[in-house]
Amino acid sequence: MQTPVLERSVLTIAGSDSCGGAGVQADLGTFAAFGVYGASVVTAVTARNTMTVQAVEPVSDLMIVAQMESVLEDLPIRAIKTGMLPSVAGIAILGELLERQDPLLPMVVDPVVIEPEGKKLTGETALEAIQNHLFPLATLITPNREEAEVLTGMNIRNMDDMVAAARELLDRGPQAVFLKGGRFGGDEITDILLTREGQYDYSHRAFEGRFHGTGCALSSAVAAGLALDRTLAEAVQDAVDYVQDCLENSVSPVKGRLGLLGHKPLR
Template identity: 45%
Template sequence: MSAGTGLTKVALPTARVLTIAGSDSGGGAGIQADLKTMLAHGVHGMSAITAVTAQNSVGVQGIWSLPTEAVEAQFRSVVDDIGVDAVKTGMLGSREMVECVAGLLAGLDPAIPIVVDPVCASKHGDPLIDEDAVAALRSRLLPVATVVTPNLGEAALLTGTGMETPPPELAARLLAFGSSWVLVKGGHSVGDPVDHLTDGVEQHAFAAPRADNRHTHGTGCTLASALACQLALGLDVVSATAAAKDYITGAIAAGFALGSGIGPVDHFWRQRHG
């Protein structure tokens, strides 16, 4: 017990994970989902906010991008003083922002894992990136990524192919842009979702039963953040992906109604249900 407080002293988290992404005012995705995921994994979460959205369970009502100078200042404040053990990127929105973030990440120690979630649209289909930014993702951001985590739609957009292209082929095409690993998520496929992970040599498939639950807001952000947490805690990419897949599967199954539309996944399902 700490003297005079009546509180039990616990060990402080040691792994430090930075998310560079947009804010979701509804709390289900973006920075809010990232930080909840990091807390659930017992790491210290930090943020560099790229944009503010007015967003709820039925859609995105407005987006306001921050200046790149503000994002760079947030990044430098965190990295230069606190340090990072892993970085996750999410909504970047514009070519200028993608190039800014890619330049900052290129200056990190190459041993620091970087998880890129190439966010292109919200759960409701609202666009969150412009066309010039997609080209910058390919040429500037993917080459510095340890793992890139597109869903089928994002993989098709980045590769210029259709969503009917087999996920292993999509992953192989994405690897050509320079990331170390690609994880193509199968949540938008028919039947039980299967995620495909490859580095061009190894091939891994992560399957899970599809939950009978429409409250799935924040799945992409949450999976990428869980993966970054596991990498920061020292797991290799394959083991970290397996652990992140297990976490998001439980979070989706426990997703709950919030508002009148699509509710969020439950980031604290393990704490609530054991």
């Protein structure tokens, strides 16, 4: 029996999460659920659990480049997702490598800034580098409300503020912005997708409690959808539905406070 040729791969460039709830581990679980092959470039190794982050060890810039070149030399990458990027020099090098790729290759940038516990994972200089080197290459960026506040310096208190923040971020170069976390009372969250053609709203149930890895799952689900030739609006809707399903099937940790998503194949 002849082995079928691998046709659709998605690359995640992100940190490793030792408890498996976020980062590369969550991305690969999401790719598998969408039926695409997942490859990875590890940018940092974290010692963390659902209680706290104990340690972060960045991977050397040379090793990031080596991983990236190794994957791109061999696999048919149809979309790229970036997550935690701790090194300013590494971000610049990564931007140069990505700029050499097919300009039509979809790229989803998740500007990982703040942990659910409120800890800041990315320094100001790294954030500036992400905006300078990656935003102009991005098909989509996927900040949550807190990250958008850090990136724009705005206080987001209502849906009008959400739209204004998304417009500010769109002006920084990406083709589109998906701003998450529009909950201002009530039982629903409204996320917004802002493109250069218009705005789409995505309303869904708000789950009580705090969860680990929702942003990673969302951004990697969008990347998987784009690799499967969905339109951006369709890929975002599929990603929102997928994360809602993961939240429905989430599990509580033994000691920590953050719920873990229940990844499973799409029905």
